[in-house]
Amino acid sequence: MKAIIFDMDGVLVDSQHLHFKAVQKTFQHFGHKITKRELQKYLGWSEDYFWTEMIKVYNLPASLEEIKAVKKPIFEDLLSSSLKSDLKLRTILLTLKDEFKLAVASSAPKSWIMMTLDGLEIADVFDAIVSAEEVKRSKPFPDVFLEAAKRLGTPPAECAVVEDAPAGIDAANAAGMYSIALKTPINKKLNLSKAKKEIDSLDRILSLKIQ
Secondary structure (H helix, E strand, O other): OOEEEEOOEOOOEOOHHHHHHHHHHHHHHOOOOOOHHHHHOOOOOOHHHHHHHHHHHHOOOOOHHHHHHHHHHHHHHHHHHHOOOOHHHHHHHHHHHOOOEEEEEEOOOHHHHHHHHHHHOOHHHOOEEEEHHHOOOOOOOOHHHHHHHHHHOOOHHHEEEEEOOHHHHHHHHHOOOEEEEEOOOOOOOOOOOOOOEEEOOHHHHHHOOOO
8 A cells, every 4th residue: 555545524533523513503593403313324425415415304494505504604613612733643644654645535625624634733744635525426436535546646556545434435445445444432333344444543553554
């Protein structure tokens, strides 16, 4: 392997609970409720894919753009107040960077990706940063990972992907990459068995034989 591509939410930053809270507040704004258990099924989905599905399933009385406009400031307030420099994460990434090219490929909007990476003080570590906004199809399609590999100048077969969601694992496998599932308290009940490897903490990557 020549490169490692990281998902962001749930992998580089423990932000899934913030998304859940923001989504629940957005549902309340439109007179509906949704549980965290229900939300877990949609881990890894892009904003557009997720809300398009929610409009259909819950008959939400608003357009996609109206709903996103409500959620955006809610989530950004939660995110900005929770971010802080993560020296342990930076050390892990810099150690990996001695051997691999590094990229982020996330379903999040590019503005949220940069806000998060800047807040954690790790944006400078990555050789490429790709949002699902920049490709035609979001996860579980492989587009975002293939674009990351392209920007890294690395063949997909020489890339490993670290993901926390079934949709992301499916996308990595579809891209022909080595998929690594990061188990977390949020995804512990989800089926991540399609991954080539499972780890329970990010620092375990340092001892994996993915060369």
